[in-house]
Amino acid sequence: MKFKREVTHVIFFDIEYYVPKEYRNRPGLKANPYLDGSFVIGGVFQRYFPIEDKLEEKEEFWIWDMEGRDTMEQEKNLLEKIYLYFRESWTRWELLGGGPRLTEPMVAGFGITRLDVPVLFIKSLVHRIAEPERLYDTYFKLRHFDLSVASAPLIPENKDRKVLSPVSQNWAVKNLFGDGERKPSGTTVWELYDEEEYQSIMERTRGEVELARRVYQELRKIRNGLPGRP
Template sequence: MSSNNHIRQYKHLTQIIFFDLEFYVPVKDRESERKDLRANPFQEGHFLMGGTFTKKNPLLPDKKLNTIDFWIWRYHDNETVLLEAIVTYLENVWNEIKEKPDQTDLIIAGIGVSRADLGYLYSKSLQHNTRSQDHLFSIFYQLRIIELESMAVPFFSNKNGLLYPKTTGQLLDLFNINRERKSGTEVWGAYDGRDFKSIEERNSNEVTDMIQIYDRMVASIHSQNASIRFSSDVYSKLMSLVKKDKDKNYIKHRYTHNKDSHVLKAGVGISERYKLFKIMKTAKFLK
């Protein structure tokens, strides 16, 4: 929220909030010929159930996570009070950011966060008059957005020339995250049955998965830059630093010796690159 042209990223202030929301859709609006977003903040009977927010300082060495969740059943089924709590939380994080006027803006990240969660939250906050219109716009639309479903596009082949956002299932498969993916529509029935625990657990798991996708995306980018080709001397140094035989064999099977260098084999996938990166990181070969 700064007009300063010289933006900096202070380690203790640079923050990403990973979050995911759950919306309630009444029975009459659940059927649709298209698999599109059926939740609509302006339709009668639709409301925000809540969500999970996890704050991460990516530039700090310990990368400690701070998680908080908000659910309408904890606020006496009052959507206005729920929204007040979420807006206050975001205001508090923004205030931390504004400790330094040249600190980069608050970052949010998620899957579909730009086309669903952010707009829904903003619209509902307006309807319930949680803050003035200009203040709400400032809170929500000066955020920097990391949209994982779009950022992952270059990791896929996209052979037909169409750059199209990826599904959660595609992201979980790509980054080798073992999580059974159920339909998001199940939360409506769970709410009808007052099974709040399953909604909270599902939502929390989704945010955990987002963070893993982000971390593995970052690691994959690093691994592509760091491990495509090594000179023989550097390769020997790497192997001397790696302690476990299984890790050494993993590296050997993915590199080919070419004259005076070792080159990553064609066809080594994202998950394999990620594991290579982790091995090299553990061996303190990479900083």
């Protein structure tokens, strides 16, 4: 792996996904991009250049800001904007990178390998945002740094010490920062959307991205043998 100033970067991001009421009592992961009536609500994205310790401004894309005759058309326009955001990262890598071993753009967040990245890929595939091979390259050639996995070896297991598994965001934050306050489940977003509490959704998602950045930096401190907790 090779890194380069002003090119190597991490995208902290979090998307929100709507699940219709009839599917909300399903066991396990509720979100499924092939279920009728489900759609991407939107998300918050922020590029971070770790070599320079430089953050870009957050960018947000929300379905209620999109034009369209219905939710499907609005979702398509939303996914096009998100796709172009990621393509911009690839363009930087391709034009400014140089050298075949330069590490690809990275993405970081909690549960992104289980939900966020697959949902963006599949929904973009359904809406034909780009050719399938182009979509695959855009979303799956990114370097995925899932914080629920990266945090696991550093967090004590409170159920079965024989099992090593991804940890929840709440459990990671509690142990990394000593913060015992539990954040509400992401499923609350569905009710907020039903009630048209859009501002609350935006604020919650911004907080998720900020928290991902803090956890990433805390894990880097631990990796480098530096004192933890700011």
